[in-house]
Amino acid sequence: MDADQWIDPQRGIILGEAFHRLLRERSLKIKIVRSVWAWPEGRKAIGLALSEMSNLVGAGYVFPEWEHNVKPRFPIVSKPKRGVAVVTAAPDLLTYGFLSDVRERLEWGGNSDVVEIVVADSIESIRRIRAARLVVLYGKGTEAISAHISHLREELLAQCVVYVDVDDIRIVDWLQSTISALIEQKVHFADAIKLVQEESGWRTLVLSSTQSFLFARHSLFDGPTTVERRISSVDYPSRIEQSLPSRIGDVSPSDFSSHSSGRAGAHRRSAPPSTQELSRDPIKPRGRVRPGPPVERILNARARRGRHELQIWPIEGSVDIDIDIRVKSPLRDGQRDDRPLFPDDRVEWAENSKLLQVHLLEFGCDPESRVLELSRTGNSTTATFTRYGGMGSVDLRFLISDGAQILQTARLQSAPGESIHFFIENIVTPVDRTKASFDVALLVNDSLGKQPSVTIISDTGDAIFYPLSETDTATAREHLLQVLEEAISNPHAALAPLMLKLANKGALLQSNLRSLVHNWPSSEGRIQLVTQSDAFFPIEYLYDGQMPDSPDAQLCTECVGCLNKGKAISNCNIREAGEQLCPMGFLGVSGVIERHLWKSGQEVRPWSTFGEPTPKRYRIDDLSSIAFAASDKADRFRDSEVEPHEVVRIANIESSLGVKRVPDWSSWKANLTQGSPSLLLWLLHLDNDVAFVGANSGLNLSAIGKPHVREAPVVIAIGCSSGLRDMPGGSLPVVLQRSGVRIVVAAMTKILGRHANRVARDLALFLREAASKPNSSTVGEIISAMRRRLLADGLALGLAIVAFGDADIVLGKE
Template sequence: MSLHGRDRLFLKAWGLGLADLDFARCLAVAGMGSAAPAGDEGRGGGPDPYRLEWAWPGVAGVLSRGRSESPSEAWQAAVLRALPAPERLLERWHALVREHRRLAFRIVRQSIPRGHKVAYAALPWAQVAILAQWLLLPDEVAGVHIRGGPGWAEMQALRFPLTVSALPDDPAAAHLGRLNDFQPAHWPFRYVPAAPDAERHALLVFGQPLERALAGLLQSPLQLKARLVLVNGHDAGRPGAAALVQALVSRVSASGIVLLAEPLPPGELAERVREACLQMMQDRPLDLVVRAVFGHAALLAAGAGLLQHWRMRAQMAELSARLVRQPRGASVKMSTQAMHQLGSADPVPVGGAPDALQTEAHELGKAIRRASVRHRYAGEAHEASAMTEAAQALRQEAAQAQAEQVAARHLQQQSWVKSRDGRLRQIRNAYVLGEPVLLKVRIGSQQASGWQSGSHAFPDRELPPNEGSHRLTVLFHEPGQLDAPLQQDITLPRTGESTQALFDFVPRREGAFLARIAVLHRNRVLQTAQLRAQVVPSRQAAGRRRIILETEAEVRHDWSSLDARRRFDLALVAGAPDADGTARATSVSGGKAWATDLTGVQQVAGEIGTLLSAVAHNTQGHGQGLDAEDNPQLLLDLAFCGRELYAQLVLDQLAQNREGALDVRSDQVGHIQLVQTRSDAVIPLEFVYDYELGTGSGASVCPQHREALAQGRCNPGCEGQRHPGRHVCPMGFWGLRKVIERHVQDAPAKADAGHPLVVLSEPTQAREKLQLQAGAVVGHSGRVAHGSVDGLLHELRTHLQGSVERVKDWDEWATAVQAHAPQWLVAFPHNTGSGSTRELELGNSTIRTRGIRFYPVGSVEGAAAHGPWHVRRPGGDPPLVLLLGCDTAGSTEPFSSHVSAFRQAGAAVVVSTIATVLGAHAVQVGTRIVADLLEQVAATGGQPHLGELLRQAKCRALLASQPMALCVVAFGDADWRL
């Protein structure tokens, strides 16, 4: 056992004279919490051990404000004061063992309560690992595990048979392959060589020590995923071991890791893995298996739910639930032995197969649930094999049902007019001036005749499995032909065609007909399409023209968690100019729809850009508070621009749609979605100002603006609300009071790629959190002072467990992305050039973002050989990108935005600016926002939505007198959790 010379940390004097075994017992009992029975019978005939929480005593409340001691000294002194004498602890240990016989521990890392001067995130990994090894020393201890680090994947259902894997060149790979020798059918575990198309493995084995294992993984082109990792060798006291463990776990999105203290020969390692699999098939808890198979020097670090789910009875319950959820009529075929082992009482023999039985899936699920109390898991050939057979049968049934389904469904249209005899007839070539049209819109199969389909399928195969149908809203608008948008609801079942939305209109002018059809769910845009045609003077003039329906943008392509997604209160879709060259936006809120001419909006956007650019060139005059120096006048000028935006985008339209419409001025409207199908026309929604303003040229900042920014809302009856004409309040801007989710499509990128915008990085039911602990890359323009980013680097290195790389140019940036798969990408670039030649400069090197590689859809085999990845390597988790530099999102000058290039390259969210920001301001604002996001996540445990966190971070930046935070916007899904 390697304990670094029997390292007793700072407890040497306290444990003086104690033998190693007694020291371990005293240490164990000193940190015990309350005991709780773990469950049913385990292997060996005795009850499973009592599970005990173990944490350092006396930690809570140790530090008070103003203590002169260093945190380490204060904390160690408090622990020593709280520890009873070793003799008393030994007595308690023996009494506990007599009562419970066997014990298992979970090490909990305590933190100092919020509000104290210094907070401990956790004990250093080296100390935790040494403590765990001491706790494993007594024979009475059946198992120990360490609580996993932040950002570790949550444990979910396992796939049977369980797969064990290793890298192809791993020294243990050939030996692990012998796991498949002499295995009967439906054996519950097997070895699967690592391959590009392999699914997530249950266990990924590294036959080398930790550092070499991580190096081999990073160098491998394979993008592997695993539930549990086993590493053959680990030095608990090695500096930087925590970062290596975190990097390895994050790289494969694991829920836990087993670390052997001393490496085993490859053959022996494979035999131990086989024994561990056999014991797990007998429903033994994982921590007991690790202790029994690999000895007291093997450490287990387990993430959320790993021990609970990594048991056969838990997986049996999951299988039962899956079977019960199957639709009526779905059946599974299994062997007679497996059917009876699982507990089915009335299966039906399968004709022509003497040893096969068949039963309805949901009935088998119920039978398993009833029989669960009788399951004993006596061996791998019993319930474990039967469960494997049932899981395989269920997959076969699902595959067959999928094959029998109709082809993919598309957004579809039919156009009808009245013939001379009064009957409706379908037209496919053109619309006629003054001739009434009935437009039918639905979602259906391309196999159905008579319907014209959009160019891209609707992602209906990803509908949640337990939902029979969805209610969707279809929006139709042609601004040159209709006074206002039309909308109707449709119902989309899991299979078959949707109901139809019917729109009738009369073309009123000749020429191009350019209509937009948008499909929404809870005011969230899912897909948009263009309906293009010509309006001709007569039916005879229609000739051989065509009515065309073409998919424009897919904002959502995974619907697996659609009903769990946040409802939006207002949605806006802004697209290409219509037939007369006018850019317009279509808006939906409170059951009402309206269209807005964006010409005036673009003029106001230019004024906002001019105001903020002036601030960027004046670093003085804005740092002493929002109510001091030049800030009151800046806020007032921006507020007048915001009132103009409010009038043009909202107020004028609400006057026409007052009845039944939602009051967007109130906080009832908290979430807004903006979808732009072109990136060169920014709509500065964040600057919409819906508070009242006076008529004069001067006003003071509301005296209670600090309290409002700190809490994210105004106090009722504050001075600004009682006398709005005298005051301007930052909370009047939508960007500080509402969550605004932006999606943007770059038209040139669409043409180059040959497909519409598809948001590749979006939260789903299986992946809703950004794994931000996995490290960061930071780079900046040569125009940014080198030392100005030191504060940002300190914040990232303090909060993140992965590596934080500072790069000097775009080449090093791409290398770091490929090597480390960082989840924070922070750039302070300089924007140069114009139009299609626009470039981003980083460290005096430039790139044309139009050339950044798109994130691949589908198979990624061999993709890494064709060039660098600047955002997300294939198979990696989507990162959060901050592009905070000189006009990186665009404001007054139309150009193809860098933002959409980074989004299409795989970024989950791009945080950028909509006005010129110089280096000094960009770094200040970026550091403030990053620090605030990290602090909020640490304080809340990593559950809040990004949109809300970013809104709060901007409020706090303004509270720190950084008005440039007003121009920070986010492109991407606001529902990501951090």
């Protein structure tokens, strides 16, 4: 869930400022309202809140209301004198000099069944007590007593129940210190237990309480005299859709169960009232269920033997590796845990939980897959894999997918006798909330086992790990790009033979993939491709059409009409005959491709910036402001090299878009400080990792950053192989996406100026027009339409243009 779905950004700022002012003026108190008890796994949610928030704001300043809104009357008993509280405890505590220091304010009531304070290490030991205002529980943990906390209100008429994580000796010291703080410093009970914890380190949790008991003066001795302003209990939902996470420490009430006590005092009703009868919160009909607050989650791995967690990979024996997705906790995971978060915003929720797939990939081994069940806001189940120590170095990749959509990848690396290193490898950029599903996903890299490979995730969530030799990868890359460059750079080359060569190689590659994945999608499929910047995979050129037998076949005589319509003729007789080539068979022409580049450690922008309208987080509805820079070399061609096609020069781009070219990079940065254009158009000359514009104004690729792009969501960067570099992480799309750009349109081959000018102008016009229309188009659809338009005009250069980022980012008015 995204923050802007849970709370309006402006309201979030107001709340933050209000809390900042509140903390300056008074201590923050947090009341967990009784409606939380009714949440799914609400008792665990309360346990987590107590465990973590008590550490943040102090013991006594976080407390749950009683589950049932009953107000029993405490029995009136005679006391020897005013201002004295009656206390009882197990007889064994008397041997520790119980109450010796505060006996003037406390009376030992060993045989009394009505007391102000009862101290016990279990529920069973206080069965004889009929009434007690304060119940102090202590011992090893709360698991054995947490099931009965709510019933102490009805059975003992309790106002407050606290748990102290100490032994028999220390509980005596804790009680004496707390009573002394109440008497000598004249503070209320919440401050007293907070002071004692700060001084002694004895952790205390308020398991349930009334507000008046915690914040009244000397309520144990003389009854309440002053009560601080009450925290409101209204305007909270009676139920929310999901629970908060459940993993907490042993001393917190982490396992509140729904079992009842089984013991009813004489003052109880024969049957407990229903939640609706008891709840003080008004139950109002609501049109929708209010979602829970957003949480941050991380992918986690733990290597173990039995219950013993391993930090060093063993020399021999088996190792179990547990993979789960858990809520990130500053108290457990540390404030400096910079592990990238799990991309919750990529998961499409239809129910309260989701089944995700975890795939273990290891070079030379078949993939192993497990299922994780992930709730909307809590921790997931655990997927366990087994490996064996003492077998050389360990290099494992864990890939998390939602069907055919890759969500996250991580690596576990080690060697016998060495430390285990687990790190997040890749997070795909956030996407539109209503994303269409993928038919297949590919993860292409050259890192696992230091060998190139492709991992294919089918629409059923099955993983196929396919090693590629350096020769295979280099050959596919070289041959396809060579054919494409020939089609683009040679003005006299006939289009049909070059397209036939490209289709022939694309069909061979597709046949190989289909032998691995039998339900590989057709040319109209939707494919997610995640690659390293130096791991080019020519997926746009996969060909699924009917290949002609003859190497001299021509393009289909009806292809222009199909390209303009964006759809092949159904049951086409020409295609079935196999005598002419149908360009609609290319995946990059008829399908939609979401191409992502990644490097380990590359950050993404998970939230929109403050002040940005919420729809623009996923929708781009204004690309009217354009900044344009171009190299002079873009105009160095003769008209005859382009004719009979349209001749487009830099001046034509300026007039078509209504912009003036920025002459150099210094002027570019200065212009961007005066305004914030939404679309950047670059016609670059690239040489030795330097981008040139104007006469000869150079910019090192490594120097490109926020000042060069500002808040622009889209950049068209057309130049010589602008989308492909040999240096890992050195391609222009990767550099721009690191700077915050969402969509980068670039070229995978050398494109000369006579073609670059036209494709740059047409792309800018296409994108600007799509953003202004009332009907929505995605970037993937626009790129495919651009390819079809150029092919219909007899130009193959559209196949060299690819979009990096999210194909499902929407352009157009809401």
